[in-house]
Amino acid sequence: MxxxxxxxxxxxxxxxxxxxxxxxxxxxxxxxxxxxxxxxxxxxxxxxxxxxxxxxxxxxxxxxxxxxxxxxxxxxxxxxxxxxxxxxxxxxxxxxxxxxxxxxxxxxxxxxxxxLGRRGQDSEERHVVFGNEERVAVVRDGSVDVRLDAAFAGTTDLDYDDSDYDLA
Amino acid sequence: MYEAVHAHPDGQSTVARLAKTAARFGFEGVVVRTDSSTRAEFDADEVSAAYDIDVVTGVEIDANSVEQASGAVGNHRTDETIVTVSGGTPAMNRFAVENEKVDVLAHPMTDSGDVNHVLAKAAAENGVRFEFDLSGVLRTHGGRRVRIIQSLRKLEDIIDYYDAPYVVSATPRSHLELRAPRELAALGEQIGFSKSFIEDGLAEWGHLAERNRRIQSESFIEPGVKRGRYEEEH
Structure with a gap:
């Protein structure tokens, strides 16, 4: 038409x-x-x-x-x-x-x-200590999503000391 | 405008993550109202400086009985800037609005809770804010959402008549549940609240924090009396 x-x-x-x-x-x-x-x-x-x-x-x-x-x-x-x-x-x-x-x-x-297209999407996996246990986390631009047993926890790099961050 | 959040371990995200997201969404501050039984450990000044957003410490008292709640209010009043009481039963709603140490009666219309002219008058007298909890509007649908919207409309009618103070919150428990102020205002318009009503309700958290910080500061002695330089005559 x-x-x-x-x-x-x-x-x-x-x-x-x-x-x-x-x-x-x-x-x-x-x-x-x-x-x-x-x-x-x-x-x-x-x-x-x-x-x-x-x-x-x-x-x-x-x-x-x-x-x-x-x-x-x-x-x-x-x-x-x-x-x-x-x-x-x-x-x-x-x-x-x-x-x-x-x-x-x-x-x-x-x-x-x-x-659009302004968000930095580079993400990487790190090992962190969250709640006294070593966990795998996905880090993106200072935001750290920690994988717990059945869920995730949303954190940032501010929640970790140097000794608890990037243990790999 | 401020948002009142539940942080880890009460919610899924830490104070830092909620503050970071809220700052990006255009909030001026966050009120951390973590359940009184699970304390979130954080350094408000550090988070505040890192993300350029005001971080207000607070507590949400979720008690089974009025006696328990009364004790908890007394315990937390001196340490926390904002004390909210989790409503939802007639007894708890009544306790909160009649207690001037309480800042906010959170979600008064959930479960068996209800608000009437007696509670509204008491709240206006004691300066207890009713919370308009938008979480049910954002995160449920169908018949439940219809009832939640009806209860919020009823609350608005009552507090409008008695000029009772109020706050608005989306009650996020993770950074994913946060919604920007403009989104909340747009949602408010759809369910019958004006844009300025929602914005004033979000800003009210900030006014509360400012008032309580002034009262709790060392220079404050009693209403009308504070320590400092005397005012110069004009």
Whole structure:
């Protein structure tokens, strides 16, 4: 079909969303898209969810570090509603997730340039002493996620003395 | 704006990690309200300096009986900047609002807890803040969330009429559960609170901390009396 004349095309806003999980969580674009739509539907209802749109246009996720970012398309004038819905995403596929809207732009390129691709994603494994026991931890930019028996603990390099850090 | 967090071992992340994330999200401070039975060990000044964010020590008293809670409030009042009491039963809610040593009555509407005009008047008189706990709105859905939103709306109606003080928190137990102030304000608007209502509630933690620090400082002797240089006449 011939595309619409410019004045009839819907106007969009693009939300740059940053995601954070515990290390080794697998979150894919499809799961994130599903959670976005569910969150929109649950908070805004079917009509609100339909009008806000909330389609995921871009998605990157680094599973070893547990961080990622996404670009979500929202109808112009619905960015506050979309922001509220995205804030309600607490789990993706059963993995706990932290989300934050980094910024909003009127074009995809502006959102990419201003708000995406800025997080240092270099992560490495270290051995640390946490709770008097030696543990494996994933270190990224001063943040240290310690692997406990069944869960993780979120710490930073400030929580360790030199003698408890990097024992490998 | 401040956020009141549960830190390890009460929650999953340490004070440092919560402070680091909160600073990046644009909070001015965090209030560490760890359960009174499990103390988080941290150096507030060190964390505060490292991440450029105010770190306020506090405690959340979660007692089975009023007597136990009363003892705990007395024990912690002198050491901690902010003392919150975990509500959720009629007896505990009543105890907290009638005790002027308590700063905040946390999650008063959970479980069998409820708030009425008597409690609101007592809270306004004693300066006890009701907490609007947004964690249920953020992290549940369906029928449970409907009831939580209804209870928050009811609380807002009552405290608005009696002009009772309040605070707002998302009650994060890990850095993943933290949400930025703008997100909380946007969420508040969806459930019927204005943006300024949420922002004032988040800022109120900071006002509380500032007031209590002044009272607990050595120069403070009693209301209206403090040690220091006398005020110059203008």
């Amino acid at each position: 011939k595309h619409l004349p410019k004045h009839l095309r819907p106007r969009w806003r693009y939300l740059a969303v940053e995601l954070e999980c515990w290390p080794d969580s697998s979150v894919d674009r499809r799961a994130f898209q599903r959670e976005c739509w569910y969150a929109g539907q649950n908070l805004l209802g079917d009509p609100g969810g339909a009008r806000a749109d909330l389609s995921v246009l871009q998605f990157q996720f680094d599973a070893t570090a547990g961080v990622g970012e996404a670009l979500v398309k929202v109808r112009h004038g619905w960015s506050d509603e979309a922001r509220a819905a995205i804030a309600c995403i607490g789990e993706i596929d059963g993995e706990a997730v932290g989300v934050r809207v980094n910024g909003i732009s009127g074009t995809i390129r502006a959102a990419e340039e201003k708000y």
